[in-house]
Amino acid sequence: MTEPTDIPPIDDDQALAGELALRVLSPAEEAAARAREAAEPAFAAHVEAWNEQLAGLAEEIAPVEPSAWVWPRVEAGLAPPVAANDNSVVFWRRWAIGSTGLLAASLAAVVMLMAQPGPEPVTPAAPAAPTAVTRVATLTLESGAAAMTLAYDPATGELYLAPTDAMAGDVRVPHLWLVMPEGGVQLVGAIDGSAISRHSLGQTLSGPAGQANAVAVSMEAPGHTPAPNKPDGPVVAQGELQRL
Amino acid sequence: MSAILTRDELAQALGRTGQGDRAAFRRVYEATSAKLLGVTLRILADRQLAEDVLQDTYLTVWRKAESFDPSRASPITWLVTIARNRAIDRLRSGAAMRNATPIDDAFTVADEGPTPAQSAEAGDDVRRLNDCLGQLDDRTGGAIRTAFLEGVTYDALAARENVPLGTMKSWIRRGLMRLRTCLDT
Numbered sequence: 095m096t097e098p099t100d101i102p103p104i105d106d107d108q109a110l111a112g113e114l115a116l117r118v119l120s121p122a123e124e125a126a127a128r129a130r131e132a133a134e135p136a137f138a139a140h141v142e143a144w145n146e147q148l149a150g151l152a153e154e155i156a157p158v159e160p161s162a163w164v165w166p167r168v169e170a171g172l173a174p175p176v177a178a179n180d181n182s183v184v185f186w187r188r189w190a191i192g193s194t195g196l197l198a199a200s201l202a203a204v205v206m207l208m209a210q211p212g213p214e215p216v217t218p219a220a221p222a223a224p225t226a227v228t229r230v231a232t233l234t235l236e237s238g239a240a241a242m243t244l245a246y247d248p249a250t251g252e253l254y255l256a257p258t259d260a261m262a263g264d265v266r267v268p269h270l271w272l273v274m275p276e277g278g279v280q281l282v283g284a285i286d287g288s289a290i291s292r293h294s295l296g297q298t299l300s301g302p303a304g305q306a307n308a309v310a311v312s313m314e315a316p317g318h319t320p321a322p323n324k325p326d327g328p329v330v331a332q333g334e335l336q337r338l
Numbered sequence: 339m340s341a342i343l344t345r346d347e348l349a350q351a352l353g354r355t356g357q358g359d360r361a362a363f364r365r366v367y368e369a370t371s372a373k374l375l376g377v378t379l380r381i382l383a384d385r386q387l388a389e390d391v392l393q394d395t396y397l398t399v400w401r402k403a404e405s406f407d408p409s410r411a412s413p414i415t416w417l418v419t420i421a422r423n424r425a426i427d428r429l430r431s432g433a434a435m436r437n438a439t440p441i442d443d444a445f446t447v448a449d450e451g452p453t454p455a456q457s458a459e460a461g462d463d464v465r466r467l468n469d470c471l472g473q474l475d476d477r478t479g480g481a482i483r484t485a486f487l488e489g490v491t492y493d494a495l496a497a498r499e500n501v502p503l504g505t506m507k508s509w510i511r512r513g514l515m516r517l518r519t520c521l522d523t
Contacts, residue, residue, distance in 0.1 A: 105515065105518075108514070108515065108518055109511045109514055109515060112511075112514035112517075112518070113510070113511070113514070116482065116485045116486060116510070116514075117422075117423070117426050117485070117489055117491070118485045118490070118491050118492045118495065118510060119491065119492070120491060120492070120493065121430070142410065142411070144514075145411075145415070145419045146410075146411055146412070146415050146419075147463070147467060147517075147521055148467075148486055149412075149414075149415035149418045149419055149422075150415070150461075150463055150464035150467040150468070151467065151482075151483060151486040151487065152373070152376075152377050152415075152418045152422070152486075152487075153464045154487075155373070155376040155377055155380055155487065156376055157372035157373045157375070157376045158372055158375045158376045158379055159371075159372045159375070160371050160372065160375045160389055160392055161389055163389075164371070164389050164392055164393055165364075165367060165371075167393050168367065168393050168396045168397060168400075169360075171393070171397045171400075172360065172363075172397070172400055236358060238404075276390075277390075277393065
């Protein structure tokens with residue numbers, strides 16, 4: 095080797111962690127490095143240290159005051175504080191404690207449902223994009239506890255819901271919402287909070303459902319249907335839609 | 339709009355945000371949103387996109403604040419990292435490509451170091467980072483700075499500097515190793 099001696103030897107993990115933090119890797123390399131970050135705590139610690147140190151480079155960036163509309167949109171996307179209603183605090187705590195371990199069971203139920211033929215022929219399937227990929231989401235309470243598992247097949251418009259058992263005790267009616275990437279929400283409808291269900295989304299909803307990046311559940315008064323773009327009751331659970 | 343919070347105050351507000359305290363979250367937003375918009379705007383070069391990503395960023399902050407650990411990260415670098423990664427994800431999703439900064443402009447902009455006044459205000463960590471970056475040769479330090487500020491990959495950096503991809507990788511990897519050694523001593 096003809097390298098000058100003051101060049102430190104390349105520690106591959108350290109260098110890769112730095113490259114990942116810096117985000118210079120190609121998409122394929124980055125995906126591989128992200129997988130290592132998720133699987134190896136030592137490597138993840140290297141990445142975290144690089145993030146911490148490289149972030150100092152942002153010091154030279156001049157601040158830019160955001161437009162006034164940004165904060166209201168941030169705020170609109172937050173789940174309302176559960177503490178607004180004492181009864182609901184108790185209820186959701188009970189749910190959070192009771193639901194441990196139920197997620198695995200509900201995931202299994204979703205897989206079973208998807209493997210079975212529907213109870214009736216699926217009415218005109220939504221136009222299937224060739225790249226349609228099943229979306230899944232785990233909706234969690236603000237405490238992080240699992241509330242419901244959801245799967246959506248954009249090719250057929252079929253939606254499967256597997257709630258944990260805790261919503262069964264609530265007199266309010268859970269409503270499912272799509273959270274759209276450009277902001278705003280779209281009502282899907284009232285759902286059964288106590289049992290697994292399957293639905294076929296019509297054409298009006300299958301488009302938004304294919305684009306949504308998250309789903310949420312609000313609790314509405316019995317007999318009340320909220321406006322299609324705004325829940326009236328508290329949003330109690332939400333989850334990101336992942337491509338399966 | 340921009341309230342000045344000390345590092346400890348910001349860490350505390352972020353901790354309360356993690357417990358669902360909206361007033362604390364609002365303080366975090368007011369103290370940091372201009373900084374984070376600067377970060378996303380630098381990467382996306384389009385105000386509308388940058389503000390969309392800013393909105394996303396704070397929703398992520400709200401959800402992840404619980405995992406913020408003040409013993410392991412400073413609050414502002416934790417926030418900057420989330421904003422920067424979100425902006426880069428958006429940049430690479432293609433939505434921003436039509437508005438991206440022309441290749442020729444960006445390198446010169448990014449090459450400026452911090453002004454002396456900014457350095458004086460900066461914390462010890464930042465001063466140290468800049469000292470260590472200053473010990474690298476100019477093109478390596480410049481490439482690392484550009485990669486951070488513009489969120490570009492090796493491919494784009496190599497094209498900008500008109501060097502083979504392998505050369506750019508080697509500059510940056512060696513530069514990172516030197517930085518690591520310098521920062522650890």
